[in-house]
Amino acid sequence: MSPKSESKTTSAQIQIAGVRFQPTGKAYHFDATNHPDLQAGDFVLVETSRGKQLGEVVGLRPMDKDEIQDLKPIKRRATGRDLALLQHWREKEAETLAAAREEAAQLNLPAKIITAEYTFDGQRLTLLYVSEDKNPDFGRLLQRLRKITRSRVDMRRVGVRDHAKLMGGYGACGEPRCCARFLSDFNPVSIKMAKTQGVSLNPSEITGMCGRLRCCLVYEDEQYRDACKMMPRRKKRVQTPHGEGRVVDLLPLRGAVVVQIEDRRIEVPVEEVETI
Numbered sequence: 001m002s003p004k005s006e007s008k009t010t011s012a013q014i015q016i017a018g019v020r021f022q023p024t025g026k027a028y029h030f031d032a033t034n035h036p037d038l039q040a041g042d043f044v045l046v047e048t049s050r051g052k053q054l055g056e057v058v059g060l061r062p063m064d065k066d067e068i069q070d071l072k073p074i075k076r077r078a079t080g081r082d083l084a085l086l087q088h089w090r091e092k093e094a095e096t097l098a099a100a101r102e103e104a105a106q107l108n109l110p111a112k113i114i115t116a117e118y119t120f121d122g123q124r125l126t127l128l129y130v131s132e133d134k135n136p137d138f139g140r141l142l143q144r145l146r147k148i149t150r151s152r153v154d155m156r157r158v159g160v161r162d163h164a165k166l167m168g169g170y171g172a173c174g175e176p177r178c179c180a181r182f183l184s185d186f187n188p189v190s191i192k193m194a195k196t197q198g199v200s201l202n203p204s205e206i207t208g209m210c211g212r213l214r215c216c217l218v219y220e221d222e223q224y225r226d227a228c229k230m231m232p233r234r235k236k237r238v239q240t241p242h243g244e245g246r247v248v249d250l251l252p253l254r255g256a257v258v259v260q261i262e263d264r265r266i267e268v269p270v271e272e273v274e275t276i
Contacts, residue, residue: 013062017074019046019055024165026184027058031073043078043086050126051119054078054086082120089118096149100127103144111136114158115166118151125151130163161186164210171209178215189213193221196228198250227252230270237276240268244276 017038018027030046032038042057052075078086097116104113111131118125125145129136138155145153158166165179179186194206194217208214228250232238236247238259245261256267 013064014071016061016063016071017044017057018059019044019074020058020184021053021055024180024182024184028055029071031071032057032060033073035074035077038074038077043083045075045078045082045120047072047075051124052121054082054120086120089120089122092122093118096125096145097127099148100141100145103141103148107140109136109138109141111138114163123151124154125149126154126156128156128158128162128166130158130160160210161212161215164208169209171214173216177209179210183215186215187218189215189217193217193224196221196224196252198252224252227255230255231257232270232273232275239274239276240266241272242266242268247273 014031014033015036015038017030017032017035019030020027028048030044032044035044038044038057038060040057040059043054044057045052045054047053093116096118097113100113100116104111110133111129113127113129115128116125117128127145134157142153142155161179164177165183168180169177171177175181189212191201191206191213194201194213197217197220199206199217206213206217231250231252232247234247234250238245238247238257240259240261242259242264243261245259245266247257248260248265249258251257251267255271256269257273259266259268259273
């Protein structure tokens with residue numbers, strides 16, 4: 001069977017499109033079977049729990065029908081008018097955000113509003129905020145904003161990592177923050193990952209701009225863990241070609257350990273080390 005024929009959707013399959021509504025946001029799945037000519041990069045109109053939304057297709061693939069349940073179909077490909085309307089609401093968001101922050105300041109609310117997001121038709125507005133108070137009273141703020149925007153207004157609390165992602169900027173490495181550049185989901189990060197990789201546990205060395213452990217500690221964690229399986233633990237007594245000593249450091253990606261032998265520290269390939 002040729003590659004071309006293999007890529008066709010069979011009668012037992014449907015075409016699934018991954019659609020993203022924010023540049024580095026999560027991709028949501030929709031049924032694209034009725035739009036066989038869709039391509040990645042196209043903008044489409046879909047129905048979501050928040051109403052009509054315009055999003056970008058970031059991927060397409062066939063899937064078996066029995067693997068998919070209750071997927072909403074793509075309504076249609078976006079027109080030029082749709083894209084112009086999307087741009088209108090994006091510009092309106094900045095104006096609305098400024099108004100919302102001003103109103104919140106007047107009411108002395110213990111929350112920082114960070115972004116405003118309109119649905120495609122402008123009928124619904126979602127304000128994302130951060131707050132140490134788990135249940136701020138937004139009643140009066142919502143009343144004022146509904147009069148100003150003439151839209152349904154929702155408040156949604158986000159965490160500090162989402163806050164950093166939305167704000168963008170640069171990380172300690174000097175590059176744009178990973179979360180704002182390409183991360184669509186946040187994986188759990190633990191202090192054990194830093195220890196395995198031999199990273200300094202100084203908070204300034206392992207903490208990101210969000211105040212949490214850096215997401216990049218996840219990237220090479222699996223490689224380090226696999227490499228460490230073949231190595232003796234720190235403080236273990238070992239025999240080396242240079243004599244007996246104690247392991248004081250691991251160099252997993254170099255396949256070596258640092259051994260303290262009397263008053264010397266010697267880097268030794270792991271295959272030349274024998275645990276006593």
